[in-house]
Amino acid sequence: MTKELEQKFAQELEENQNIIHKVCRSYTNNEADHKDLFQEITIQLWKAYPKFRGDSKFSTWMYRVSFNTAISLYRKSKRTVQTTVIYDNLKELEFHDYDESADKQLNLLYKAIYSLNDIEKALALMYLEDRSYKEISKTLGISEVNARVKMNRTKTKLKNILNP
């Protein structure tokens, strides 16, 4: 039974791993930490998986556990390598239609998100992923009104970072 469940979990996670990679890349600034956080999120997802009944979409549930891990549970590893530039040197993401300027812009966007605080990072990610205010408020545990206020502030901050 557990084996079957683990198979199903691995299958679903393999298909949806991009969500976790986006969260990891927003909350860490080097590959080692990215991998560490990915692993911790996977462990937390697996621990919670038997209770996941499909009341919400798998992706919504993944977001919730991923943010919880990144914001509250993850203890950043000690090896804070001489960071910030590391991701830039990696060609992190592959494009179907490779476009250098889009790649550069995406890197800048990730850098801007990384400079936000932990809650703002979650807000920025959910904004970019077109998540509804209802889902944002449920994920963070704040009212929809507060989510809107914070979202506006985050968007302004993001804009200011990208257009100094």
Added chain:
Amino acid sequence: MQNLDNLKDIWKSQGESSIRYTKNDIHSMVQKKSSSIVKWILIISLLEFILPNLVFVFTDFEASRVFYQKYGLENIMKFYVVFHVIIIIGFIYVFYKNYRNISSESNVKILLSNILKTRSTVKYYIYYNLTIMGIIGLHMFYIVYHSPQFLEELPANSSIIMVWIISITFLALALLVFWLFYRIIYGFFLKKLKKNYAELESNDLS
């Protein structure tokens, strides 16, 4: 980059991450142990529960018994031990209940609040320990320094006021070391969580 809607287009244009995991990688990941902050909080909290009580394990019971008998401290010490054990059981119950409430599936605010609640239980436990140590220490000093046995043994040229000052200084220093040790550990783990919780709390208009 000026327009925020452009950002969404850039965001959506990103392909798959170059770091990709296969099902096998995921299988081996789930076998690994979590290193989450909750696990560390649990380990440290358990140590905080155990360490102050380890003092008793290394106590020379026979020497203590003779000392208590000599100065008539037996009954009051019995009272303190029973009282202390009841309080500890209460703390362990609340701590365990808080710990059970920590779930990665709750919303971010509730999770943060539950982690902080677990820590504050331990914080109160530490404060309780410091207070009870202070109270027992002062109470013992009072009884011992007022006993005829002690006054008889006190060298003629020494002053009881000096004895009090030295005793209280040592007691205060011991408590201070405990408190600082606790503050360092507490600050180290909770700085980020407190900041994030405050961020969620601010402007909550609901």
